[in-house]
Amino acid sequence: MKIQKAKVGQNVRLKVPDIDRAKTDTESIIAVVVDVKDNEFYQLGTKIGVHENFIKIEEASKDKKQIMNNSIHITKGQQYANLYPWLGEGLLTSSGSKWYHHRKLITPAFHFKILENFMNIFVEKGSKWYHHRKLITPAFHFKILENFMNIFVEKAEMLLQILDGKADGNVHNIYPDITHCALDIICQTAMGVNVNAMRNKNNEYIKSVYDVSAIFLWKAVRPYVPEFFFNHLLPLGRKFKADLKVLHGFSNKVISDRRRLLKREQQNLKKDDAIGAKKRLSFLDLLLEASDGGKILSDTDIREEVDTFMFEGHDTTTASMCWTLFLLGNHPDIQERVFQEIRTCLHEKQTPTSINELNELKYLECIIKESLRLYPSVPFIMRHIKQEIQLDEYRIPADVQAILHIYGVHRNPDHYVSPDQFDPNRFLPENSTNRHPYAYIPFSAGPRNCIGQKFAIYEEKTILASIINRFKVTAVETMENVKISTDIILRPANGVLVKLEKRPI
Numbered sequence: 303m304k305i306q307k308a309k310v311g312q313n314v315r316l317k318v319p320d321i322d323r324a325k326t327d328t329e330s331i332i333a334v335v336v337d338v339k340d341n342e343f344y345q346l347g348t349k350i351g352v353h354e355n356f357i358k359i360e361e362a363s364k365d366k367k368q369i370m371n372n373s374i375h376i377t378k379g380q381q382y383a384n385l386y387p388w389l390g391e392g393l394l395t396s397s398g399s400k401w402y403h404h405r406k407l408i409t410p411a412f413h414f415k416i417l418e419n420f421m422n423i424f425v426e427k428g429s430k431w432y433h434h435r436k437l438i439t440p441a442f443h444f445k446i447l448e449n450f451m452n453i454f455v456e457k458a459e460m461l462l463q464i465l466d467g468k469a470d471g472n473v474h475n476i477y478p479d480i481t482h483c484a485l486d487i488i489c490q491t492a493m494g495v496n497v498n499a500m501r502n503k504n505n506e507y508i509k510s511v512y513d514v515s516a517i518f519l520w521k522a523v524r525p526y527v528p529e530f531f532f533n534h535l536l537p538l539g540r541k542f543k544a545d546l547k548v549l550h551g552f553s554n555k556v557i558s559d560r561r562r563l564l565k566r567e568q569q570n571l572k573k574d575d576a577i578g579a580k581k582r583l584s585f586l587d588l589l590l591e592a593s594d595g596g597k598i599l600s601d602t603d604i605r606e607e608v609d610t611f612m613f614e615g616h617d618t619t620t621a622s623m624c625w626t627l628f629l630l631g632n633h634p635d636i637q638e639r640v641f642q643e644i645r646t647c648l649h650e651k652q653t654p655t656s657i658n659e660l661n662e663l664k665y666l667e668c669i670i671k672e673s674l675r676l677y678p679s680v681p682f683i684m685r686h687i688k689q690e691i692q693l694d695e696y697r698i699p700a701d702v703q704a705i706l707h708i709y710g711v712h713r714n715p716d717h718y719v720s721p722d723q724f725d726p727n728r729f730l731p732e733n734s735t736n737r738h739p740y741a742y743i744p745f746s747a748g749p750r751n752c753i754g755q756k757f758a759i760y761e762e763k764t765i766l767a768s769i770i771n772r773f774k775v776t777a778v779e780t781m782e783n784v785k786i787s788t789d790i791i792l793r794p795a796n797g798v799l800v801k802l803e804k805r806p807i
């Protein structure tokens with residue numbers, strides 16, 4: 303590719319006709335100049351190159367602690383600064399010691415490994431049980447898991463009622479229904495607040511999430527637009543401000559509602575001391591408790607984390623569930639096979655109700671994984687490379703903004719035979735053993751990987767199993783003609799258009 307006067311390490315924007323409308327060909331958004339050839343051609347890192355190099359950094363670095371403590375290569379790319387007005391320095395965007403400290407604080411609330419262990423040790427006796435119990439109790443109360451599962455099921459059932467009304471032989475876009483369901487789930491599990499987005503349509507919050515995500519991309523590809531000009535002179539800047547008001551208003555309300563409720567609960571607990579149990583229900587409670595009246599976490603710190611989790615915790619899972627339904631709707635044979643698995647596992651029941659049941663749905667898990675391979679909810683991430691690195695024939699200079707192109711890696715034929723084909727069997731254990739450990743990275747990898755990945759898989763399994771168990775899904779668009787819309791999240795541009803047909807019970 304020939305471009306004008308670019309130096310190694312510089313970001314270049316590639317001309318993609320649709321970029322202004324944020325409907326980009328996901329294979330080329332922003333690239334970094336990796337090398338300048340003698341013939342004035344440039345080697346650009348977009349699709350696979352930079353990413354593969356980056357992952358080798360992690361492989362080469364045996365001493366992961368060194369990376370962590372020095373915050374080398376875990377600092378997010380400059381473009382994330384465009385998210386600061388919304389997410390502030392929450393877990394997703396922050397760096398260095400602030401990120402490290404908050405991640406340590408928050409991790410226990412999302413450590414589902416602990417919860418799985420806990421489920422298993424229920425049947426064990428003696429010292430192992432005692433040891434596990436002691437280990438996990440302070441970090442994560444068992445009550446939380448029960449509550450989460452109950453909430454997943456409750457929301458799945460509400461969603462089914464809504465979808466029942468759409469099983470009428472017509473085509474419906476169910477993307478908004480799934481979004482509302484995912485938002486209800488994250489608000490109730492993580493924040494302990496019931497926002498009832500499924501019943502309360504035309505949700506301003508969701509609209510603002512979409513707008514802000516699109517504006518993020520708009521700004522990311524126009525680093526030359528001065529902040530003052532954007533903030534004060536462009537209508538888009540004013541829109542951004544109005545959207546932020548909606549988003550922050552929503553999260554502030556969630557926090558104050560929860561504070562009030564906790565206070566009431568604490569008072570009731572004092573009255574009813576016979577129970578004596580400490581009731582910790584959500585991630586937000588953990589933050590409020592850890593804040594020590596603002597000494598450790600300020601109100602702004604808490605709001606930034608709440609915004610981060612409300613966004614990361616619903617938009618990503620929504621896209622993933624919708625792409626999965628789209629793919630199943632295009633592959634009736636695979637849908638039939640997973641339907642049989644679900645029926646066998648659930649017998650007469652409509653929805654899964656325990657973690658053990660979810661763990662039994664193995665083929666469904668392969669389907670979700672394969673869907674995240676083809677359509678990763680987060681199609682690319684960015685890192686600020688802090689120190690120069692030499693990787694094979696590439697020299698990545700310091701201060702480069704590297705784009706790690708997850709979408710591209712997942713469709714690399716070196717790692718996947720017929721990479722554009724939907725084939726969940728790739729993720730059967732026997733077919734996964736020889737895969738490069740970094741060839742599949744929908745949740746990123748290393749110390750800044752996704753904190754909510756277990757949560758996401760459990761949530762998706764509950765909702766998808768419920769839908770497939772109730773309806774036969776037929777998609778309208780195909781893999782060949784579906785339009786992809788990329789902002790921060792990779793979504794089907796027209797939503798997910800399906801026909802639903804109720805299955806006999």
Ligand code: HEM
Nearest residue numbers: 393394614615618619622679680683745746752753754758
């Ligand atoms: C299918 C669903 C999901 C996908 C594909 C996904 C993907 C990712 C990816 C790729 C990253 C790395 C971002 C970067 O480096 O810039 C990330 C980080 C993160 N995710 Fe997720 N995510 C999902 C669900 C969730 C859920 C359900 C939650 C919360 C409950 C969550 C919370 C977070 C947070 C807080 C971070 C930042 C972690 C850190 O930097 O320490 N995600 N996610």
